[in-house]
């Protein structure tokens with residue numbers, strides 16, 4: 001068995017595995033893809049100390065950094081169940097296909113995925129106008145008109161943020177009214193370069209083959225199809241944590257499926273920690289995930305030296 005088993009090999013899982021291995025303890029890392037969401041990212045301009053990099057390059061650097069330590073790396077596997085050990089017993093992680101791994105401490109870092117609209121053009125123009133991350137890609141649309149789909153808190157926060165960078169922001173909401181908090185709505189309505197369209201069902205992302213050129217929606221009152229001439233769209237209809245595999249364990253999840261953690265990245269189960277986008281951490285960013293992976297590993301080590309018989 002491992003002293004520490006990390007499930008997930010994105011920014012959080014890679015950082016956790018490196019920090020654990022540097023303590024000289026037996027460390028395993030099992031994941032589907034090393035790099036995680038970073039692999040789907042073109043330009044990264046906010047990985048502190050690096051002015052510009054690209055996702056696949058950063059993903060390869062995580063692998064290279066883990067290779068420099070004694071970490072058992074198992075990629076291409078899907079965790080399907082967590083069986084927590086009680087009273088100091090080993091914890092077990094089961095994988096699709098029948099494999100299982102055991103460890104004294106487990107760090108869960110299975111990340112998240114953006115909810116997509118599922119309309120024609122969305123996948124074709126991803127990173128060519130279609131974006132999911134305002135903190136990441138906002139500056140790419142400096143001085144240009146854009147749309148935000150989704151009028152909940154994340155959509156309206158995104159619109160307020162993007163109004164400061166882009167030329168004009170149109171918020172497109174399916175329901176008859178925006179669902180964001182009042183304080184955010186007041187801020188949004190106070191901005192001169194924003195507009196809100198409700199009762200609008202997004203139907204298509206238009207493009208010229210290279211770049212997105214517009215967003216089509218159906219006015220749900222009249223049934224009419226309309227087009228917004230925008231250079232970008234930020235889809236803000238939810239981030240889904242990859243925690244479905246934990247649902248029948250006793251690990252505490254929020255109603256949105258995020259793993260509830262404290263400031264030491266501990267979960268409700270002793271010996272099980274979590275880090276990154278799959279948790280209740282309020283900001284879902286690479287440097288935040290890296291930091292939380294490091295915290296989880298240091299906490300796991302700290303707990304281990306306190307609970308192990310001399």
Ligand code: FAD
Nearest residue numbers: 008009010011012032033036037079111136276277285286
């Ligand atoms: P993830 O990166 O999601 O990694 C999860 C890991 O768990 C992966 O290894 C995955 O294969 C594995 N996994 C998942 N489920 C299972 C399972 N059941 N069994 C085994 N393994 C599993 N952030 C920035 O800071 N700057 C940016 O410019 C930026 N741009 C982005 C652009 C896009 C298109 C996207 C999607 C995100 C972007 N982000 C950006 C956000 C950033 O990528 C995430 O916050 C970060 O990757 C989260 O790291 P993580 O390790 O928590 O999770």
